[in-house]
Amino acid sequence: VKVTFIEHDGKEHEIEAQEGLTLMEVAVKNGVPGIDADCGGACACATCHVYVDEGFKEATGEASPMEESMLDFASERQDNSRLSCQISVSKKLEGMKVKIPEFQG
């Protein structure tokens, strides 16, 4: 599954993501900078904050209430903000672009 991470300065990382992993794991594994993931994917830190391409809103599903409340701690929250550790990679995400905010936490 091809997913592109875009750093805040516009640098793109096109990655072949493995199904079943979370987006956060994919980014960390591939050395994409800007995703701190301090809590290791437990939905408890909001430092894996990303902006999901509007066209893929449905494919990534709804944020759980727990994720919603963590997102309130993320800086510069937007309508398309998500925690990347709560999105699992599937074929539906093929071609998705994900933006990484300048600052985490």
Ligand code: FES
């Ligand atoms: Fe901590 Fe996603 S890694 S909330």
